[in-house]
Amino acid sequence: MGKEFSCTELLAKAGEIVAERAREEAxxxxDKGEVEERMMAELFxxxxxxxxxxxxxxxxxxxxTLGERLEQTKASCRQAILVDLPSEFL
Incomplete structure (x- = not known):
């Protein structure tokens, strides 16, 4: 999240791309049986x-307002990372 973006539209687009990629990988x-359905639902x-x-x-x-919303978005990103990481890495 330390990366700087020139405008909020680029930040939002980058976030959408990352979310879509995370869904595809999950x-x-x-499909390989390596992730439980419950974990998939939480990640999504x-x-x-x-x-x-x-x-x-x-x-x-x-x-x-932008600053407040950025902080909320960072918190959501952290939560997504925690859901995605196996417990042995925490």
């Missing part, structure tokens, strides 16, 4: 929340 692992839920947060970032007009 589906491959599920968190990724959807992250995408909604990014849409709110994109819509922000005031700097203060």
């Amino acid at each position: 589906e491959v692992l599920r 839920r968190v990724l959807r929340l992250m995408e909604m947060d990014l849409a709110m970032v994109k819509a922000a007009v005031q700097e203060e």
